Amino acid sequence: MEEDSLGKRLAAIRGKRGLSLQALADMTGMQAQNLSRIEKGKRDHVRSDILLRLIHALDCSADYLLGETTDPRPRRSRSAAS
Secondary structure, three states: OOOOOHHHHHHHHHHHOOOOHHHHHHHHOOOHHHHHHHHOOOOOOOOHHHHHHHHHHHOOOHHHHOOOOOOOOOOOOHHHHO
């Protein structure tokens, strides 16, 4: 699995948040088996609605999960910052 793969980053941030696969599954409405397949790189495509569930549950950015940044913090909109 590549270092910057979605699966590796998902597993890392889940671990940092202290969540089991089952806990994340419960938070996202997904099956733990499907999350495990993503983390192991056995699932080639992840739909955008699944990605949104993951970033909300993990309080991280899509850019982080997709390997575009090393900072997992979600970006806040300008209106939220004001």
